[in-house]
Amino acid sequence: MTTQMFLCVTLSMTMLAGTADAQLVEKTALTLDGAKKIAAAAEAKAKAEGARVVIAVVDESGSLLLLERLDDTQVASVNVGIDKARTAAIYRRPSKVFEDQVKNGRVSALALHGAVALQGGVPVTVNGKVIGAIGVSGETPSQDEDIAIAGAAIAISFTKP
Amino acid sequence: MKYITMIATGITMAILASTGSAESVSDKRGLTLEGAKKVIAATVAEATRVNAPGGSIAVVDDGGNLLALERLDQTFAASANIAIGKARTSALFKKPTKTFEDAIKNGRTSMVTLGGDLQNFTPLQGGIPLEWEGKVVGAIGVSGAASAQQDEELAIVGAKSLDSMEMVGVTNGHAPLPVTYIESQKVAASFAKGGVLVGDDENMMHASRNYMVHASHREKAGAVEIHEFDTDIVYVLKGSATLITGGTPVGTKTIAPHEFRAPNVNGGETRKLVPGDVVIIPNGVPHWFKEVDAPFDYYVVKVR
Numbered sequence: 001m002t003t004q005m006f007l008c009v010t011l012s013m014t015m016l017a018g019t020a021d022a023q024l025v026e027k028t029a030l031t032l033d034g035a036k037k038i039a040a041a042a043e044a045k046a047k048a049e050g051a052r053v054v055i056a057v058v059d060e061s062g063s064l065l066l067l068e069r070l071d072d073t074q075v076a077s078v079n080v081g082i083d084k085a086r087t088a089a090i091y092r093r094p095s096k097v098f099e100d101q102v103k104n105g106r107v108s109a110l111a112l113h114g115a116v117a118l119q120g121g122v123p124v125t126v127n128g129k130v131i132g133a134i135g136v137s138g139e140t141p142s143q144d145e146d147i148a149i150a151g152a153a154i155a156i157s158f159t160k161p
Numbered sequence: 162m163k164y165i166t167m168i169a170t171g172i173t174m175a176i177l178a179s180t181g182s183a184e185s186v187s188d189k190r191g192l193t194l195e196g197a198k199k200v201i202a203a204t205v206a207e208a209t210r211v212n213a214p215g216g217s218i219a220v221v222d223d224g225g226n227l228l229a230l231e232r233l234d235q236t237f238a239a240s241a242n243i244a245i246g247k248a249r250t251s252a253l254f255k256k257p258t259k260t261f262e263d264a265i266k267n268g269r270t271s272m273v274t275l276g277g278d279l280q281n282f283t284p285l286q287g288g289i290p291l292e293w294e295g296k297v298v299g300a301i302g303v304s305g306a307a308s309a310q311q312d313e314e315l316a317i318v319g320a321k322s323l324d325s326m327e328m329v330g331v332t333n334g335h336a337p338l339p340v341t342y343i344e345s346q347k348v349a350a351s352f353a354k355g356g357v358l359v360g361d362d363e364n365m366m367h368a369s370r371n372y373m374v375h376a377s378h379r380e381k382a383g384a385v386e387i388h389e390f391d392t393d394i395v396y397v398l399k400g401s402a403t404l405i406t407g408g409t410p411v412g413t414k415t416i417a418p419h420e421f422r423a424p425n426v427n428g429g430e431t432r433k434l435v436p437g438d439v440v441i442i443p444n445g446v447p448h449w450f451k452e453v454d455a456p457f458d459y460y461v462v463k464v465r
Contacts, residue, residue, distance in 0.1 A: 032231060032233055065232050068198075
């Protein structure tokens with residue numbers, strides 16, 4: 001077991017603490033079931049507000065795990081939603097950070113590789129570690145983000161198998 | 162749950178009927194998110210049943226745009242985009258993607274350049290159109306199972322699940338109303354004096370109901386009636402009457418919103434009504450029970 005790579009569902013912190021020079025690390029990863037819970041929480045908020053949005057959930061590396069386009073949502077939001085989620089996952093911060101930077105004069109933030117500087121992507125965090133992200137697109141930037149936050153917030157209830 | 166939606170893109174039919182002109186817009190059927198989720202669920206169930214090592218399942222609409230996607234645990238990340246590409250290719254060409262993989266394999270190599278203008282053209286087995294009553298409403302793409310063959314087998318199972326889905330239009334999007342039952346004594350009592358069986362709970366009809374039912378009773382002739390919105394479907398039960406329909410009313414007055422009455426009418430058609438007769442008087446047509454052989458009882462459904 002010691003020479004195999006773990007890419008799944010266990011906590012790293014305790015191991016790391018004990019073995020500072022270990023070659024491998026265990027990471028917490030988001031499952032499809034977790035992604036569904038995040039999307040369901042976001043969908044509930046969107047429906048309560050009558051929002052027409054795309055909800056995208058990606059893993060830690062920014063790869064798509066789950067996507068939902070609510071009825072009557074503009075189709076262009078599919079890619080924007082995925083882009084926002086990927087931005088939040090691989091930069092480990094809300095995509096709003098980059099939109100704010102551009103707004104405040106740091107136009108070069110637009111050149112960040114793999115990022116879109118658009119509010120609405122929010123990291124999903126478990127025990128202080130980013131395990132994925134949710135991106136929402138379709139309504140106003142702040143409403144998109146509020147819906148994404150509602151989805152990401154559910155992660156506090158996540159348990160391991 | 163409703164899975165298919167009618168996208169009404171116009172009021173063509175009414176216009177068509179009156180002008181006979183060619184159709185400018187049409188109705189089309191589209192998949193809802195609920196429907197896409199159900200297709201994915203059927204596919205995931207099959208993947209579990211056959212012990213597939215993984216799979217990304219994408220469902221797109223008839224324009225090839227992603228509606229829903231799920232990537233099963235342990236499935237390689239690139240499969241998500243491949244699944245989207247298969248579904249998109251299948252939807253836009255209304256064909257299984259195996260068609261393209263086979264054509265290229267059989268020597269038509271130049272077909273790979275179809276990708277040029279088509280975003281995400283993916284000529285790989287595993288994309289299947291979603292059909293509803295013979296029309297393509299979208300497509301499913303599967304990637305990341307044991308083989309391209311298994312990808313396609315899973316997609317076919319997902320596509321088949323559409324057969325059992327319902328359309329939103331069945332109840333027009335809202336919950337069905339409760340069944341109405343009126344026992345015979347109450348119906349008889351209404352006919353004795355003439356009354357409203359269904360629809361007297363408000364001035365207008367119920368918001369989600371487009372009919373009223375009257376147990377009508379006449380002792381003598383009435384006035385000329387014109388209903389702007391209501392079509393009367395009449396079934397004669399007792400007595401007889403002379404009914405005049407059409408013509409030009411004289412001295413028309415408004416007695417309620419969308420309701421007009423007149424004391425007389427010029428012209429029109431005359432009919433003698435006896436028990437068992439049925440008359441349907443479309444909205445806007447003047448009608449007058451001019452002579453009545455009392456008691457004259459008739460059952461009326463007013464449709465709006």
